[in-house]
Amino acid sequence: MDVLKYRLGTVGGLVFAPEQPDGTPPPLGGLRMELRVAAHGQCIVLHGVPVAEGFEVDLAELDLPPRLYPASVYYIDQRGAQPPGTFYLNIEGGC
Numbered sequence: 001m002d003v004l005k006y007r008l009g010t011v012g013g014l015v016f017a018p019e020q021p022d023g024t025p026p027p028l029g030g031l032r033m034e035l036r037v038a039a040h041g042q043c044i045v046l047h048g049v050p051v052a053e054g055f056e057v058d059l060a061e062l063d064l065p066p067r068l069y070p071a072s073v074y075y076i077d078q079r080g081a082q083p084p085g086t087f088y089l090n091i092e093g094g095c
Helices: none
Strands: 003-007 014-016 032-039 042-047 049-051 054-057 067-077 085-092
Touching: 032 054
Parallel strands: 003 085
Antiparallel strands: 014 054, 032 042, 032 067, 049 054, 067 085
């Protein structure tokens, strides 16, 4: 499974760009995105903000200690949530 690193205190958002099965970007109108992080027996949900390239998520909103967390990206359209993309979010401390 892929690992995405995030250092505490990093400024700026992370952009997730959805792709259709043929590799092209879908129209973003009517599409929503959620990043779900499993931590301490809970599911923390961050909503993506539409930007030109896809959806931006501000990981600074996560108030979690450094460690490896399972995470999933869900794209939600009129049919509901599409199968998630899963990865590990490695939150690193320090400067």
